Amino acid sequence: MSHSYHRQLVFTLKDRCRVCFTCVRECPVKAIKIINGQAEVLNDRCIGCGNCVKVCSQGAKYPLRSISEVETLLSSGAPIVACIAPSFPAEFEEINDHRIFVGMVRKLGFHYVTEVSFGADLVAHAYEKRLSDEKNRGDISSDCPAIVFFIRHYHPEMVPYLVPIASPMVAMTRVMKEKYGPDIKVVFIGPCFAKKAETTEVDEVLTFLELREMFQQRDIRQDNTLPAHFDPPFSGKGSIFPISRGLYYSSNSRETIPEEHVVIAEGRVNFKEAIKEFEEGYIRDKHLMLLCCDGCIMGPGTSPGGKRFSRSAAVGEYVRKKLQSLDSETWNKEMERYGNINLSQSFTPEDRRLAPAIDENLLNALHAMGKFSAQDYLNCGACGYDTCIEHANAIVQGLAETEMCLPYTIEKLHDSISNLNVSNEKLARAKAALRQSEKLAHMGQLSAGIAHELNNPLGIITMYSNILMDEAPEGAAVREDLKLIVEQAERCKKIVSGLLNFARKNQVALTETDVVKFLKHAIQSIIKPDNVTISIEPHIEDPVAFLDIDQMMQVLTNLVKNAIEAMPKGGLLTVSVEGNKEEIDFFIKDTGTGIRPEDMDKLFTPFFTTKEIGKGTGLGLALIYGIIKMHKGKIHVDSNINPAKGPTGTIFRITLPRGKG
Ligand code: ADP
Ligand code: MG
Numbered sequence: 001m002s003h004s005y006h007r008q009l010v011f012t013l014k015d016r017c018r019v020c021f022t023c024v025r026e027c028p029v030k031a032i033k034i035i036n037g038q039a040e041v042l043n044d045r046c047i048g049c050g051n052c053v054k055v056c057s058q059g060a061k062y063p064l065r066s067i068s069e070v071e072t073l074l075s076s077g078a079p080i081v082a083c084i085a086p087s088f089p090a091e092f093e094e095i096n097d098h099r100i101f102v103g104m105v106r107k108l109g110f111h112y113v114t115e116v117s118f119g120a121d122l123v124a125h126a127y128e129k130r131l132s133d134e135k136n137r138g139d140i141s142s143d144c145p146a147i148v149f150f151i152r153h154y155h156p157e158m159v160p161y162l163v164p165i166a167s168p169m170v171a172m173t174r175v176m177k178e179k180y181g182p183d184i185k186v187v188f189i190g191p192c193f194a195k196k197a198e199t200t201e202v203d204e205v206l207t208f209l210e211l212r213e214m215f216q217q218r219d220i221r222q223d224n225t226l227p228a229h230f231d232p233p234f235s236g237k238g239s240i241f242p243i244s245r246g247l248y249y250s251s252n253s254r255e256t257i258p259e260e261h262v263v264i265a266e267g268r269v270n271f272k273e274a275i276k277e278f279e280e281g282y283i284r285d286k287h288l289m290l291l292c293c294d295g296c297i298m299g300p301g302t303s304p305g306g307k308r309f310s311r312s313a314a315v316g317e318y319v320r321k322k323l324q325s326l327d328s329e330t331w332n333k334e335m336e337r338y339g340n341i342n343l344s345q346s347f348t349p350e351d352r353r354l355a356p357a358i359d360e361n362l363l364n365a366l367h368a369m370g371k372f373s374a375q376d377y378l379n380c381g382a383c384g385y386d387t388c389i390e391h392a393n394a395i396v397q398g399l400a401e402t403e404m405c406l407p408y409t410i411e412k413l414h415d416s417i418s419n420l421n422v423s424n425e426k427l428a429r430a431k432a433a434l435r436q437s438e439k440l441a442h443m444g445q446l447s448a449g450i451a452h453e454l455n456n457p458l459g460i461i462t463m464y465s466n467i468l469m470d471e472a473p474e475g476a477a478v479r480e481d482l483k484l485i486v487e488q489a490e491r492c493k494k495i496v497s498g499l500l501n502f503a504r505k506n507q508v509a510l511t512e513t514d515v516v517k518f519l520k521h522a523i524q525s526i527i528k529p530d531n532v533t534i535s536i537e538p539h540i541e542d543p544v545a546f547l548d549i550d551q552m553m554q555v556l557t558n559l560v561k562n563a564i565e566a567m568p569k570g571g572l573l574t575v576s577v578e579g580n581k582e583e584i585d586f587f588i589k590d591t592g593t594g595i596r597p598e599d600m601d602k603l604f605t606p607f608f609t610t611k612e613i614g615k616g617t618g619l620g621l622a623l624i625y626g627i628i629k630m631h632k633g634k635i636h637v638d639s640n641i642n643p644a645k646g647p648t649g650t651i652f653r654i655t656l657p658r659g660k661g
Contacts, residue, residue, distance in 0.1 A: 007197045009048040009064050010041045016060035021404060023052035023061060024384025028268040028292075029154060032384075033399045042399075045352055047149035048194030049292045050300025051268055063193045063207070063300065067214060070187055070204050074109040078185050081112040083172050083202075085190030086120060086235075087242035089318035090297035090311035091208040098318065099227030104220045105189070105211070112180070112231040116188070119172030120238030121335065126165045126343050131287055137261060138285045140278065143167045145194035146292035147271060148347060156349030158279055166345040168241060169195060173202050174341050175233065191242070191299030194292070207301025233334035236326055239319045242296035243312045266291040357396035365392035369408040382406035432601065436625070439605055444626070446606070447619075451496040458496060462489045494550060508630045510546040510659055515577055515584055518549060522556045523575060531570025534560075540579040546659030551627045558620040559588040559652055565611070566592025566650065584658060589651040594641035603637065631656050 017039050024032045024039065031045030032052060041052065041061065053061045073080055082105050088098075095101045105113045123143065130136050142148050142162040151158050166174070173186045185203045188195060189211050196205040206214075215221070263286045265274035271290045277283050293299050297311040357365075366388065371377055377388040383404035385391040394400035403409055469482040516538040523534055556575075563573050571591035578585045595603065602608045604625040609618030628635045633656035640648050 007064060008041075008043040009046055009193050009197055010050070010053060011062050011064070012038075012040050013060045013062065014038050014040075016058045018058050018060075020057075021382070021384035022055050022057075024400075024404075025381065026051040026055045026268065027384075028272055029150065030385070030390075030394060030399060034401050034404055037401070037403070045153070047146045047153065047292070048192075048197055049146040049268065050193040053193070054300050054304065064196055065210065066196065066204050066206055067210050070206055070210075070214075073185055073187065073204060078183065079111045079180060080109075080185040080187060080203075081114055081176050081180065081231075082108075082110040083114055083116045083119075083169065083176065083186055083188045084230075085169070085188070085192075085208075085242065085296065086115060086117040086239045087191045087297045087299070087302070087311075087315060088189075088208070089314045090242065090306070091191065091302045093311065093314050095222055097227060099229060100222050100225055102230055103225040103228040104215055104222070106228050107220045107225060108214055108218065110187070112176075113228070114172070114176070114231045114233075115235050115239070116168050116172045116190070117235035117238035117241060118233045118334070118338075119170075119175060120168035120241040121236050121331075122171045122175070122238075122338060122341065122343060123165060123168045124238060124241070125335065125339075127163065130163065130165065131261075137287060139163050140275070140288040141290055142345065142347065144291050144296075145192065145198040147290045148198075149194065150271075150292070151275065152347060152350045153352035155275055155279055156351045156353075158275065159347050159349040161278070162347045164344055164346060166343045167198065168238065170199055170201055170345065171341070171343055174343070175338050178338060178341060179233075191296050191302045192293075193300050207299075209301055209303065212303070232330075233338065234326070234331060236323065236328075236331050237319070239322060240315065243315050261285070262287050262289060264289045267294050268292065354393070354397045357393045361396045362389070362392050365395040365402070368395075368402050369405045370411060371408075378407055380406065436604055437629070439622075442606070447623075454492070454496050458489055458493050462486060462493065465489060495554065508548040508551060508627075510548055513545055513547045513549055513552075514543045515545050515547070515579075515586075516540065516543040518547070518552070519556070519575060519577055519586075522553055523560065526557060526560050528560075528564060528573075529570070532564055532567055532573055533571075534573045534575065537574060537576035540577050540584070542579065543577075544658070545579075545584045545656065547631065547656065548627075551630070555624045555627050555654070556586075556588075558624055562620060563588060563590035563592060563650070565616075566590055566594075571649075579658070582658060584656050586654040586656075587651060588654075589649065591647060591649040594648040595637065595639040595650055596641055600637065600639070604635075628654055628656070631659070633657065 019034070019037050019039065021034070021039075024030065024034065028049060028051065029045055029047055031042045031047070033040045033042050039060070050063065053063055084105065088101065092101050095104075102113050127141075139161045140147075140151065140158065140163065142165065145167065148162060151162060169188050169190070173188070176184055176186055186201075187204045187206060188202050189206045189208065191208055192205075193207065195202075198205075263274055263278075263283055265271045265288065271292060274283070274288055274290060278286070278288055294308060295312065297315060298306060298308055366372070366377075369388070369392070371388055371392075379387045383391045383400065383406065385394060385400070388405075391400055391405065395402060465482050465485045469479055469486060472479040472482060519538070520536055523536055526534075528534060560573065560575070567573070567590055573591075574587070574589040576587045576589075578587070599608075599610065604621050605618075606622040607618035608621075609616035625635060633654060636653045636655070637650065638653075639650040640646055642648070
């Protein structure tokens with residue numbers, strides 16, 4: 001008989017998975033794939049231990065169900081025997097009299113109800129015989145189907161060491177066929193999922209939980225059920241089988257094989273370790289008794305939250321009572337009668353091990369998680385894998401994702417937060433700029449109003465000054481004064497029309513300009529006190545740009561005026577120009593008092609001035625800002641008021657596109 005039969009045992013409810021990786025951690029063979037942040041059980045790799053079902057707090061994993069198949073069998077009219085696993089007193093602790101339990105199972109429609117533990121008696125006897133022969137020492141028990149799957153898939157070289165004896169379930173099935181004929185249908189009822197995939201010899205396998213469900217569906221309760229007896233053959237010590245060291249106690253092996261020749265290991269960590277040590281040769285001469293769960297009484301097909309020691313006591317108590325009333329003569333006869341049944345079982349290796357990842361891929365996976373050296377391998381286990389290397393290997397094999405690494409994800413989160421902060425800052429700056437342009441729009445309206453009102457009186461001043469100038473005798477001093485009035489009135493008119501332009505927005509008359517010449521000319525026409533030195537420094541190869549000269553003149557005049565006003569005790573004013581292919585930069589640098597940090601963001605606000613009433617209007621920089629924006633340029637200020645930090649002063653930088661083409 002071979003074990004090539006493998007059904008999907010555990011399924012995933014994707015909606016319920018909250019990606020906590022607990023199932024990955026608890027899966028002894030890493031048969032759980034995380035894809036797009038969701039856990040999926042890979043049937044190929046699964047050994048049916050049911051750990052993932054037990055540990056998932058969200059109920060996102062559920063086992064293969066067999067109730068409807070059993071219902072079909074029951075309604076077919078064929079003779080059916082229910083073979084009850086010896087752990088039933090552990091699950092049905094609330095039923096004090098086991099005969100009531102038997103009655104309840106019969107009520108479901110089973111023709112016979114029998115205990116698997118007689119099969120366990122036969123199996124224990126066979127083990128005992130085998131182990132008493134010293135040349136057979138050094139093997140692995142094969143009664144737990146999850147262990148058998150594990151060895152066949154993940155330690156295939158160890159398959160020859162599996163004891164070639166059938167499990168108690170299979171043994172009992174063969175007894176039933178012998179007793180009732182080959183057509184008898186066998187339904188095993190027990191605590192285990194893996195049994196559902198163990199063999200095709202058994203017709204169906206129900207878990208205790210499914211049995212409870214069937215009782216509930218049919219309203220079968222203790223208080224509406226009459227007691228009944230198990231059908232023979234009755235068992236002896238085989239009933240102790242499902243608790244720790246069960247097989248060892250159920251046979252007389254303790255007399256034939258001393259305890260030091262037996263290694264007993266249970267639970268997902270221990271059984272793997274024992275097999276590893278066996279394979280590596282440390283305990284090669286021992287008989288390994290392995291159970292995937294903490295004894296079958298804690299199997300995944302039992303009610304969750306069961307108390308291990310209370311369950312164990314319930315089985316012990318049941319066995320004690322049973323052995324008290326055991327008719328040894330009948331038992332011996334039955335053992336003899338079925339002693340010739342073939343209990344052999346063969347196992348075939350079926351290698352499901354993953355090919356080891358190529359170093360380069362492994363390194364890439366580790367690097368992707370920010371792990372570059374051994375110090376970065378935290379081995380924290382948060383991803384569900386014991387080590388970072390195992391996790392990286394699973395990533396390479398397509399079983400896991402980088403994001404499962406908690407330290408990496410936290411770091412990424414930090415990065416995202418700081419990116420978010422940067423965006424927030426940008427947003428705040430954009431908002432401030434928006435507020436600024438709103439203010440400018442208001443200023444635009446205001447200046448348009450003022451400009452309009454000033455136009456008429458300016459016209460009159462210009463007209464009458466011209467008349468007076470014409471009337472003044474040639475060479476008279478007053479004529480020179482009047483000429484100055486006319487000039488200045490003309491300048492006023494230009495500014496006023498500039499203001500009007502500004503108010504109309506985007507009105508710039510760009511003309512091809514040699515910026516160096518323009519700069520020199522502009523600075524020359526500014527009146528400066530003697531204690532201020534102005535230095536013009538052109539650092540530019542190609543001086544050509546397209547600018548609105550009148551407006552840029554206003555910009556420069558205002559900036560230079562501000563700089564001079566900031567240097568009441570005199571100083572140096574450096575005006576330089578630089579440029580690249582696309583842009584021109586003007587720097588207006590003074591050695592004045594500097595601007596207080598708290599004033600920096602108010603500078604361009606219309607009417608913001610720190611100067612005494614009558615001296616400053618607070619319109620200069622607001623106007624400059626508008627003109628620069630119309631040129632699609634930028635204006636930037638740096639300032640220092642603290643002599644302790646270095647020389648005080650301010651530098652305005654204006655960047656304008658060359659505006660060619
Ligand atoms: P006003 O010159 O009429 O005060 P501005 O808009 O030209 O208006 O300037 C606003 C304010 O910015 C000034 O009052 C001054 O406080 C500050 N400021 C501008 N340029 C400088 C500078 N170069 N050095 C120091 N402070 C300056
Ligand atoms: Mg000013």
